[in-house]
Amino acid sequence: MAAILSRLLPLLLLVACAANGQDRAEATPGATTLLPEPTYWADRWRGWHFYEAPAMQEEDVPPGPPPTRTAAAQPAELLAFERMQKNLEDARKIAIVRPTEANVRKYMELEMQVVGRASYFADVAQRVAWATPSLDPTLHGRPVNATALDVFERQQHVVRASTVAALGRDHVLFFFFRSDCPYCHAFSPVLKSFEDRHGIQVVAIGLDGGALPAFPNARADNGIAAALEVNQVPAVYLAQPASGSITPIGFGVLSESQLLERIAIVASPQSQAMTPGTAKRLSLP
Numbered sequence: 553m554a555a556i557l558s559r560l561l562p563l564l565l566l567v568a569c570a571a572n573g574q575d576r577a578e579a580t581p582g583a584t585t586l587l588p589e590p591t592y593w594a595d596r597w598r599g600w601h602f603y604e605a606p607a608m609q610e611e612d613v614p615p616g617p618p619p620t621r622t623a624a625a626q627p628a629e630l631l632a633f634e635r636m637q638k639n640l641e642d643a644r645k646i647a648i649v650r651p652t653e654a655n656v657r658k659y660m661e662l663e664m665q666v667v668g669r670a671s672y673f674a675d676v677a678q679r680v681a682w683a684t685p686s687l688d689p690t691l692h693g694r695p696v697n698a699t700a701l702d703v704f705e706r707q708q709h710v711v712r713a714s715t716v717a718a719l720g721r722d723h724v725l726f727f728f729f730r731s732d733c734p735y736c737h738a739f740s741p742v743l744k745s746f747e748d749r750h751g752i753q754v755v756a757i758g759l760d761g762g763a764l765p766a767f768p769n770a771r772a773d774n775g776i777a778a779a780l781e782v783n784q785v786p787a788v789y790l791a792q793p794a795s796g797s798i799t800p801i802g803f804g805v806l807s808e809s810q811l812l813e814r815i816a817i818v819a820s821p822q823s824q825a826m827t828p829g830t831a832k833r834l835s836l837p
Contacts, residue, residue, distance in 0.1 A: 595691075640666055696741055709809070712816040713750060719790070720752035726789040726798070727754050728782050731762025736786045739805045740766035743788070745809050752815075759785065779834055790815055799831040 643659040679689045695701045727743055729736035740756070744766040747754040756767035759777055763770045780789065780798060788801040788811070801814045817823050824831065 553781045636662075636666065636669075675830075695829070709812065712812040715819065716750045716752055716812060719815065720750065722794055723790055723792050723819075724753045724755050725801070725815075726776075726787075726791050727756045727760060728773075728777055728787040728789075729756065729764060729785050730760050731758060731764065732760065733785050735805050737764060739758040740764045740787045742806070742808060746811055749808075750812075755791075774833065780832060790818055797831050798834060 624803050640659070640662045643655070643662050647655040647659040685691055690696055695704050725743070725747070726739070729740065743754055746752075754767070755763065756770035757773055757777065758764075758770045759773050759782070761772045780800075784803050786805065789798050789804065790801050791798045799818050800820060801811070806814070818830075
């Protein structure tokens with residue numbers, strides 16, 4: 553009996569204190585009721601091991617998603633385009649899943665409407681380009697008209713020929729070949745004529761130590777082919793002996809116009825900036 557009373561005594565004291573506080577609050581107008589701090593006896597249902605997450609502070613509340621653009625804020629043209637797209641896509645899906653005559657006809661009608669709008673847009677864009685030279689693609693780059701193309705090619709040939717002639721002052725062309733290669737035999741006269749016409753020296757290098765009729769004094773390979781990883785002939789490289797810079801021009805049989813075009817493009821600063829990894833530097837004799 554004494555053990556039971558000893559266990560109930562704290563609880564009786566807690567009840568008495570609560571009642572006393574209530575009496576004081578009722579006796580004193582405007583007084584604030586102070587409840588005792590919670591103890592195990594007040595919240596014994598929790599047990600000894602419990603955890604409550606702390607209440608989230610106002611600044612801890614995660615921000616909501618940003619406000620989305622309402623449909624009312626979009627231009628009417630965008631809404632019409634999205635509606636047209638959705639109607640066409642929905643009709644296509646329905647026609648694929650259930651290809652009845654009515655479903656397929658509905659899809660094809662919608663598709664014809666879209667094609668018609670696109671065709672009308674293309675016609676308007678073409679007329680705008682005709683009236684605005686800066687937007688006309690036929691006036692920029694390579695012409696498509698035969699007469700204009702002939703003029704363009706002649707101008708390009710003059711500019712490229714002068715560029716190659718200027719490069720011939722301190723550049724040479726390395727021509728790698730094999731004496732048993734039929735393509736090398738066919739290409740060598742073109743390259744020899746190119747050398748005579750544009751004044752840039754061609755250094756012929758035989759990978760097998762042989763020679764060609766157009767280049768009877770060809771040099772034997774001294775290891776430069778391996779350094780440049782030349783594994784296909786004929787091969788042409790543009791080299792500047794003073795700096796040791798060597799850049800590939802092309803492989804296989806090339807025409808004179810192709811040689812002019814490629815040499816002029818490869819030697820331009822724009823090309824060197826675009827593909828700096830193509831050029832190599834070797835110690836040239």
